[in-house]
Amino acid sequence: MNNPLQRYGNLVTVRDWLRYAVSRFNRAGLFFGHGTDNAYDEAAYLILHTLHLPPDLLDPFLDARLLDSEREAVRHVIERRVTERVPAAYLTGEAWLRGRRFEVDSHVLVPRSPIAELLDEGLSPWVEAPETVMRVMDMCTGSGCLAIIAAQAFAHAVVDAVDVSEPALAVAKRNVAAYGLQDRVRLLRSDLFADLPVDPVDVIVCNPPYVNAASMAALPAEYRAEPELALAGGEDGMQLVHRILESAPDFLNPGGLLLLEIGHERPHFEAAFPTLEPMWLDSEATQDNILLLTREQLLDGRD
Structure with a gap:
């Protein structure tokens, strides 16, 4: 041989x-x-x-x-x-985000969301006092990385980590246990908000599937190796975003915040939601990838 x-x-x-x-x-x-x-x-x-x-x-x-x-x-x-x-x-079998190690496999996106940076800053200045945040939801949690970082940023908060994928939640469960946060991070299976009881929170963070169909077709092999369920957002990338924006205000307390990542889809977002005027947030590496909306803005957008 x-x-x-x-x-x-x-x-x-x-x-x-x-x-x-x-x-x-x-x-x-x-x-x-x-x-x-x-x-x-x-x-x-x-x-x-x-x-x-x-x-x-x-x-x-x-x-x-x-x-x-x-x-x-x-x-x-x-x-x-x-x-x-x-x-x-x-x-x-691992990925690093903001100096933290997370277990990963092919059922979850590789952690890289710029939302993590904003959470590390306690969502300042939009959250004036992190200690007053008592409930957080991480919608489309995947590996659970943002839920874990949110729990660390808001020391008194209970965090609901939500995903439709059972295999993804299994990965998230191991990561939550690795950080000893089982008492504060709850793993919930739901198709977005559809299977959740209405129990309002102070902050929702969400990195949903948002890649438009043309961009999905052009993805390099390394991105196609990630779960399509966590990437594909329909023709204009906004298929799930419509559902998220419609339901989110019912799950937010008065004055509550929705932090939503949409990658490079700002033009599609603005075309789909012309009456909304979110605040666009920058991170060290990105611009116009993350938007912030209040519960009140979301309710007005229903009119």
Whole structure:
């Protein structure tokens, strides 16, 4: 039997394998955007994870020589990334968002929502006193990452983490347990608001499926590997957004806030809801991707 490492005889150190992986990824034309945005960072992450090394500590190990078993493990993960064209997070079973680790698999989106940054800031200045927020809902929770960050941002709040997907809720359950938040984060299965009791909350955060049909058809393989249920928003991306905006005010307390991510769909949002005037919120990496509406604005929009 041929030794698969024979052709890689000159690749001995972490530095060697890092150079090789970057070249391999660039030559294959991989798409990045699930935690990294370039071949170097993606290669470094995959190699460090495979070698069970700290994900943020590359330099001390660059010239470390690898055992044959380690070389084979690194070779294998590099080849999987190239041939399977899935996000690195699905290969490692984890994703990092705002310095937090979350378990993931192919039943959930890879955590990357810019809403996380706004939650880390306590939704300031729109929430004046985070300690007064007692109820939060994370609609379309997926891995549960935003529900967990919301529970950390609002220390006195109970958070309802809602999703229609049972496999997604199973992932969320493990993440909630990993952060010890079982007493404050409740996992609920529902088709948006349809199967929930009306029990108003102070804040709803939502990263719904919003990708329009033309954009879905053009997605690179790495994005097509994510669950279509969590991405596809119909012809104009607003199919589920209509339902969310219609029902949300019934589930918000007076003065309550809806924070909604819609990606690059602002033109479609404005065409679909011409009478609404949301506040568009920026994050470090995005503009016009997140909107904020009050309960009162949502009620007025029904008229």
